[in-house]
Amino acid sequence: MPGRPSGRVFDPGGIPSRAAPRLHAEAHDAGLHVRGVALYKEYHGAGTGGGVTALRGVDLEVKAGEWVAIVGPSGCGKSTLLNVLAGIDLPSSGVVELLGFDQARLSEAERARLRLTRVGFVFQRFHLLPVLTAGENVELPMAEAGLSRRERQDRVRELLSFVGLEHRIGHRPAQLSGGEQQRVAIARALANRPEVVFADEPTGELDRGTGAGILDLLGTLNAEGTTLLTVTHDAEVAVRASRVIEMSDGSIVRPSGAEP
Amino acid sequence: MIVLTSLRALVRRRSRTLLALGGIAVSAALLLNMTMLASGLTSSFGELTRAQGYALRVTPLGTLPFDSEAGIGDAAATEAAIEAVRGVAAVAPVLGAQLYAVAGGSVGEPVFASGIDPDEQMLYLLVSGSDPRPDEVVASEPMAEAFDLEVGDSILLAAELDVALGAPRDVVSFRISGIADFIYNYAGERSVALELSRLQVMTNRPDEVSLFAVAATPGIDEDSLATRITAATTDLSVYSTRELMAAMDQRLAYFRQLSTILGTIALAVATLLVGTIVTLGVRERFGEIATLRAIGVRASRVRLAIVVEGFALTAAGSAIGLPLGLWISGRLDRILLSFPGIPERVSFFVMEPLPAALALFTMTAIGALVGILPASRALRAPLGAMLREEAD
Amino acid sequence: MVTLLVGLMSLQLGPDPGILVERRLAEALNLSVGDAVEVEALGEGGSARQFGVEGIFERPPDPNRISRNEYEVRFHLPDLEAMLGEGDRVDRFAVTLDPGADADSVARWVESLAFGTQVYGAASLAERSSSTFTVISRFHDAIGIVTLLASGIFLLCLMVIRVDERRSDIRTMRLVGISRSTIVRAVVLEAVAIAAVGSVLGIFLGALLSWGVNAYYAAYYDTTLRFAIVTPELITLALLLGVTLGIGAGALAALRLVRVPPQRLGER
Numbered sequence: 056m057p058g059r060p061s062g063r064v065f066d067p068g069g070i071p072s073r074a075a076p077r078l079h080a081e082a083h084d085a086g087l088h089v090r091g092v093a094l095y096k097e098y099h100g101a102g103t104g105g106g107v108t109a110l111r112g113v114d115l116e117v118k119a120g121e122w123v124a125i126v127g128p129s130g131c132g133k134s135t136l137l138n139v140l141a142g143i144d145l146p147s148s149g150v151v152e153l154l155g156f157d158q159a160r161l162s163e164a165e166r167a168r169l170r171l172t173r174v175g176f177v178f179q180r181f182h183l184l185p186v187l188t189a190g191e192n193v194e195l196p197m198a199e200a201g202l203s204r205r206e207r208q209d210r211v212r213e214l215l216s217f218v219g220l221e222h223r224i225g226h227r228p229a230q231l232s233g234g235e236q237q238r239v240a241i242a243r244a245l246a247n248r249p250e251v252v253f254a255d256e257p258t259g260e261l262d263r264g265t266g267a268g269i270l271d272l273l274g275t276l277n278a279e280g281t282t283l284l285t286v287t288h289d290a291e292v293a294v295r296a297s298r299v300i301e302m303s304d305g306s307i308v309r310p311s312g313a314e315p
Numbered sequence: 316m317i318v319l320t321s322l323r324a325l326v327r328r329r330s331r332t333l334l335a336l337g338g339i340a341v342s343a344a345l346l347l348n349m350t351m352l353a354s355g356l357t358s359s360f361g362e363l364t365r366a367q368g369y370a371l372r373v374t375p376l377g378t379l380p381f382d383s384e385a386g387i388g389d390a391a392a393t394e395a396a397i398e399a400v401r402g403v404a405a406v407a408p409v410l411g412a413q414l415y416a417v418a419g420g421s422v423g424e425p426v427f428a429s430g431i432d433p434d435e436q437m438l439y440l441l442v443s444g445s446d447p448r449p450d451e452v453v454a455s456e457p458m459a460e461a462f463d464l465e466v467g468d469s470i471l472l473a474a475e476l477d478v479a480l481g482a483p484r485d486v487v488s489f490r491i492s493g494i495a496d497f498i499y500n501y502a503g504e505r506s507v508a509l510e511l512s513r514l515q516v517m518t519n520r521p522d523e524v525s526l527f528a529v530a531a532t533p534g535i536d537e538d539s540l541a542t543r544i545t546a547a548t549t550d551l552s553v554y555s556t557r558e559l560m561a562a563m564d565q566r567l568a569y570f571r572q573l574s575t576i577l578g579t580i581a582l583a584v585a586t587l588l589v590g591t592i593v594t595l596g597v598r599e600r601f602g603e604i605a606t607l608r609a610i611g612v613r614a615s616r617v618r619l620a621i622v623v624e625g626f627a628l629t630a631a632g633s634a635i636g637l638p639l640g641l642w643i644s645g646r647l648d649r650i651l652l653s654f655p656g657i658p659e660r661v662s663f664f665v666m667e668p669l670p671a672a673l674a675l676f677t678m679t680a681i682g683a684l685v686g687i688l689p690a691s692r693a694l695r696a697p698l699g700a701m702l703r704e705e706a707d
Numbered sequence: 708m709v710t711l712l713v714g715l716m717s718l719q720l721g722p723d724p725g726i727l728v729e730r731r732l733a734e735a736l737n738l739s740v741g742d743a744v745e746v747e748a749l750g751e752g753g754s755a756r757q758f759g760v761e762g763i764f765e766r767p768p769d770p771n772r773i774s775r776n777e778y779e780v781r782f783h784l785p786d787l788e789a790m791l792g793e794g795d796r797v798d799r800f801a802v803t804l805d806p807g808a809d810a811d812s813v814a815r816w817v818e819s820l821a822f823g824t825q826v827y828g829a830a831s832l833a834e835r836s837s838s839t840f841t842v843i844s845r846f847h848d849a850i851g852i853v854t855l856l857a858s859g860i861f862l863l864c865l866m867v868i869r870v871d872e873r874r875s876d877i878r879t880m881r882l883v884g885i886s887r888s889t890i891v892r893a894v895v896l897e898a899v900a901i902a903a904v905g906s907v908l909g910i911f912l913g914a915l916l917s918w919g920v921n922a923y924y925a926a927y928y929d930t931t932l933r934f935a936i937v938t939p940e941l942i943t944l945a946l947l948l949g950v951t952l953g954i955g956a957g958a959l960a961a962l963r964l965v966r967v968p969p970q971r972l973g974e975r
Contacts, residue, residue, distance in 0.1 A: 135699065143609055144699035164613060171611025178702070182606040186323035191316065198316040199612050243610070330963065331871070334864035341857040345850075385748075415823075423823065476823025483823075568927070576916075577850060581857075588861050595868050643853065650845050655838050 087152075088251050088282045089117035089140050094149035096135050096305075109135040110146065111305040119250070122273075122283040124296035132305040133286040134255055140284065141174060141253045142166040154250060171200055175244030175281075179256035181236040183228040189215065189239045190224040196246040214242040218272060234265030241272055252276065254285040258292065270295055317607065317616045321624040324596065332628070335592045339632025340639055342585035343678055347640030348647060348664065349578035350674040353571055354564075355665035361560040363660055366498055367437035369407055369528035370537050372559060373397060376550045379562055380526050381411055390524040393548060397527060400543050402535035407435040407528040408511055412518045415483050416505070417471040418462055423483045426458060427506040428472070430514030430524070437528045438508055444493025447509050451492035458505040459494045466491055472507070474517040487517065502652070502659040570663070578674070585629065585678055590685035593625045597689040604693045605701035614694045621690040622683050629682025633675045641666065724786045725761030731929055732778035733763045746780070748790050756790055758782075768932040771836055859952050862905075866898050866960035874964070874972050881969035891961040898957025899950055906949030910942055 096110040109132040117123050117140075125133045138144040139151055142158045151158040154173055158166060170176065183192045190211050197207045215221045218238040228236050237257060244252055257273065258266030266289065274295055277283050285292055293299045301308050325332045364370065373393075375385035387393055390408060397406050410430035415423030429438055433446035439453060444466035447453050452472070454464055464470060468491045473483030489509065497506055515521055531540050537555035545553045554562065564571065597604070607617055644664035651663040726746070728738055738744065738760055747755035766779050788794065804813060814826035827835065870877070877890060917935035924934045964972070 134703070138699040138702070141609075143702070144697065167608065167611045167613055169611070170609065174611075176609050178606070178609075182602065182609075184320050184603055184606070186320050186327050187316075191319075195316050195607075195612075196610055199616070328871075331864055331867050334860055334867060338857055338860035338864055341853060341860060345853050345857065348853075478822050478824070481822040572923075576920075580854070584854075584857050584861065588864065591861075591865060592868070595872075599872065647846065647849055650849055651842060653845075654842050 086119050087116055088119050088121075088154055089115070089284060090150075090152040091115040091136075091140055091146075092150040094136070094139060094146045094151065096132070096139060096144065097147045109305055110139065110149075113149075113302075113305070113307055115140070115300065115307070117251075117282060117284055119282055120277070120280050121298060122277045122285070122296045124293045124299045125284070125286045125302060126288070126293055126299055127302035127308075129288075131302045133302055136302065137253055137255055137284065137286045141176060142170060143176075171196055172247050173250050175246075175249035175252040177237070177240050177244050177252065177254040177257050179259040181228070181233075181240045181260070183236055183239060183243075185228050188225050188227055189220060189231065189235075192228070192239055193242045193246055196243060200247050210246065214245055215239070217245075218242045232265075233261050234268060237261060237265075237269050238272065241269070241276075245276070249281065251282040251284065254283065256286055256288065258287070258289050267291065317612060317620040318623045320603070321620040322627055324600065325624060325627065328596075331592065335588060335628055336632045336635060338588045339585050339629055339678075339682070340635035342581045342588065343629075343633040343636025343675060344640035344643050345581040346578050346585070346674050346678060347636060347671055348644050349574040349581065350670050351640075351644050351664040351666055352647075353574040353578075353670070354667070356567055356570065356661060356663045357560045357564045358667065359661040359663070359665050360563050360658075361556050363498065363658060364556050364559055369405070369437040369530045370556045371529035371531065371541055371544070372554045373527040373529060373544060373548070374525075374552050374554070376552050378552065379554075379559070379566075386410070386520060386523040386525055387527070387551065388523055390522050393551070394524075394527060396547050397529060397544055400540070400547050402532050402540045402543065403529055404532045405435050405530040407437050407530075408432055408524040409436075409438065409526050409528065410511055410514050410518075410520065410523065411525040412474070412514055412520070414507070414517070415473045415476055416458075416462060417473055417483050417486055423473060423476050424461075424505070426472070427500075427504065428452075428514055429506065429508045430511035431508050432511055436508070438499060439495035439497045441493050441495045444491070444495075447489075447492045449510055449513060450487075450489055452489040452507040452509040453493040453495045454491055455497045455500055455504060455506045456494060457500075457503045458507060459491075461505055464491050464494070466493060470507075472517075474519075485517065498660055499658050501655070501657055504659075582678060582681065585632075586681050586685055589625050589629055589682040592628065593621065593686045594689040596624065597621055597686075597693050601693060601696070601701055601704065605698060608694070608698050609702060617694060618687065618690040621686040621693075625686035626679060626683035629679045632682075633678055637675065723757045723759040724783060726758045726786075727762045727764050727781040728760050729766050729779040730763050731766075732780065733760070735778070738763070746790065758786070768930050770840060770932060773928055773930060773932060855948065855952070859956065862898065862902060862952055863956040863959060865901070866894070866956045867963065869897070870894055870960045870964050877964060878969050878972035881965075881972070887965040890965055891958060894961035895954055895957035898960070899953040902949045902953025902956070903946070906946050909949070910937070910945055913937060913945070 092114055094110050094113040094115075095108070098107045098109060111132075113132075113136060115136070125136060127133050135144065139146050140153065142151070142153055142161075145151075145158065153169065156165075156169060161169065183189075184195070187195065193211045193214055194207050197210060202210070211224070212221060215224055218241055220235060220238050220242070223231060223235060223239075228239070231239065237260075241257075244254075252273075254273065258269050261269060270291055273283060273285070277297075283296075285296065287293065364372070372380050373387070374380055375383070375387055378385055394406050394408055397403060408431070412428050412430070414426050414428040416426045417423050431438060433448070436446070439455070441453070442456065444453070452470065454462075454470070458464065462470060469488050470491060471483075471486050471488050473486045475484045476482075477484040489507075495508070497504070497508075500506055511524070515523060529540075529544065531537055538557060541553045541555040541558065545551070604617055608614065644666075648662055648664045651657075652659070652661075723743060726744070728744075733739065736744075740760055740762060742760045744758055744760060745755045746758055764781070782790075784797070788796065802813075802817075804810060810828045814828060817826045818824055880890060881887075914937045917937050920935045921933050925931065
């Protein structure tokens with residue numbers, strides 16, 4: 056990805072923002088981007104039949120620059136694990152550290168701020184805002200982070216060029232194919248130069264050929280130093296990843312650190 | 316940019332947005348109408364009262380102007396007593412009576428006659444001719460039209476219809492000295508104005524008037540002057556314009572209360588409409604909201620976008636409602652002005668900028684605030700669950 | 708009506724002529740039967756005269772006089788004539804006819820006899836004196852039309868949203884062969900149900916408001932007049948209007964969507 060310095064440590068002043076809460080990481084291993092310890096996640100309420108345990112004591116560490124693929128059958132808790140590690144959900148018990156920050160000690164606003172400035176998220180169904188153009192979708196996180204209009208516009212062109220869609224900058228998502236939408240989604244995820252990108256089934260809605268193109272992009276990102284954590288059914292993703300973690304029924308069946 | 320997404324969502328869903336704007340516009344129009352009605356007639360009447368510069372009215376005790384057949388006796392002495400009060404610039408006596416116009420083969424058409432002092436009168440504005448001298452009258456425009464009168468013509472007027480004789484009694488011929496716009500008449504009213512003493516003789520009401528209109532010296536407080544006049548006279552009611560309006564307000568309490576009820580209903584309808592649109596819109600965009608939260612957009616900004624959406628709907632709807640309300644008020648005014656006996660120049664619906672602005676501001680503010688509840692619900696929902704629901 | 712000053716003089720009961728006093732005036736002046744009062748006609752040049760309160764009556768509710776609401780006192784006619792100095796004069800006569808008499812003929816005959824008079828039958832008089840309420844009625848009708856318009860737009864907007872929410876369901880139904888008319892019927896039925904339930908709730912709300920309005924004005928004007936009445940005819944009209952609006956809104960909302968080819972219904 057053009058223009059991103061590698062191995063950068065979080066600096067609240069690095070991205071101009073209107074009211075950035077200053078987050079001070081606890082002392083941690085700078086090489087460890089994601090860490091989960093004894094993670095449990097239970098759901099209760101209507102439709103859960105009395106309670107569902109999605110995660111059962113999961114331990115996981117992801118080093119800087121790794122590409123970790125989480126695989127497993129439907130309903131095994133892969134996406135739940137991804138959401139918990141990304142700070143989108145909180146675990147019922149256990150510890151989650153993302154870029155050195157204990158998620159349980161951050162407020163909702165601080166977790167959001169972390170996701171905005173240092174983490175990228177790619178969804179299975181792209182989740183582009185239909186009323187915004189491709190360019191505006193990519194621009195959105197930068198506007199929220201407080202970049203100037205000029206900086207945003209330059210970066211949008213840079214990112215869309217990186218994903219090969221600069222010529223579709225003014226098109227709405229409805230005018231783009233599935234693969235193009237996912238490319239725009241990836242560009243959006245990279246808007247604020249994240250150190251970690253979480254991708255939930257990035258090729259799930261795409262055909263083989265298109266999916267391969269997406270994987271190439273992700274591969275390029277990883278090669279440049281971005282940490283990737285992907286959930287997938289796709290064997291091709293598992294092949295490309297530097298490490299594969301297999302889950303079943305809320306637990307890791309192939310221990311973390313084991314090579315594919 | 317977050318706000319931009321909400322506004323574009325409104326534009327994207329054209330049908331419902333246009334319908335919502337239509338519904339809000341009609342509600343805003345109704346609210347505006349009720350605001351105009353709340354004090355419209357009273358303030359319009361107040362303006363009419365002040366016309367010609369005579370802001371105070373002196374009437375028989377406990378009555379409003381021309382409210383009853385009661386009169387003020389010892390009129391000349393009473394007039395002198397009022398004129399002697401400090402702050403009085405002029406006193407215009409008025410005697411109201413019914414006369415009968417005898418013309419052609421008619422037995423006598425009733426006309427309303429006002430006995431005035433031509434040098435101090437506040438009832439009419441001359442269109443042609445001059446004020447009446449003895450044996451002359453000024454006729455209202457509808458009167459002139461009905462009897463085909465011009466300045467210089469004559470008309471026969473009688474004070475009574477004699478049942479025994481079967482004919483008008485004491486018929487007197489008057490010359491038309493002028494045609495005038497009688498500012499307190501209802502539409503089409505046939506009336507004449509003649510010298511006070513002449514009418515007193517014709518109607519056998521010597522030294523009696525129905526009321527006095529009083530003009531205050533510039534800079535004098537009307538309410539204080541009313542108090543002084545009350546002290547200087549007996550068995551009379553003295554009204555400043557403010558007090559007259561208050562008395563009218565009391566009489567027209569029905570309209571004020573009706574306007575409150577209907578105005579509240581209009582607000583409620585608009586609130587329900589905008590609340591429904593925004594709530595359903597938020598529910599439809601749960602996935603988008605989840606996306607925004609997942610990529611790190613602050614909850615406060617998402618809430619702001621939803622509030623702005625509600626605000627934009629009601630503000631735009633209210634802006635359309637303003638000219639619509641003015642148009643509807645004209646139609647409603649015409650209906651109500653067909654009340655018997657209402658002066659043609661008054662209006663039930665009067666646009667007062669401050670109350671109107673306050674009413675429309677209230678509607679817009681409510682429209683903005685109704686978005687807070689659905690926004691809070693969407694922002695409190697577990698993010699992971701929202702994303703899963705969107706993916707399913 | 709002339710304005711009279713009524714004053715409570717003393718509790719003596721003497722050979723004074725009698726009057727009847729309205730209940731509200733009696734309460735205001737703390738009068739009871741047997742009290743003596745002084746009455747003076749303003750502006751008539753007369754002096755105060757003494758009368759005895761022979762009875763207290765309840766004024767019949769009269770919508771024409773509700774906003775003025777002045778007190779009423781009843782005299783023997785000669786007493787009032789003497790006090791006003793008017794001599795042999797009245798404002799009007801009320802006439803009852805023998806059974807079978809033709810009111811119109813009598814009216815014209817009286818008018819020909821009594822020069823300068825006008826004779827009105829009861830129906831004609833009621834019509835003339837109701838002109839104020841005819842105006843108010845037209846005003847209320849106009850407000851009702853505006854309110855109906857707002858309600859109609861609201862209902863249509865709601866149905867458009869509800870139908871839009873079910874785009875994909877409708878698409879599926881069309882693709883598997885469900886006819887347009889079936890879909891339109893289903894949507895119309897839903898709209899009618901919403902409108903009917905809303906109308907029923909509105910009728911209850913209206914009845915409650917009517918009760919409140921009547922209670923308020925009864926206290927405000929001290930009257931037994933009813934300002935708002937909910938009749939079976941009104942209820943029927945409200946329901947009919949609501950259902951009609953529902954049919955219209957449902958049909959318009961449904962037709963808007965079913966005219967789009969099903970394969971395009973998935974597009975946003």
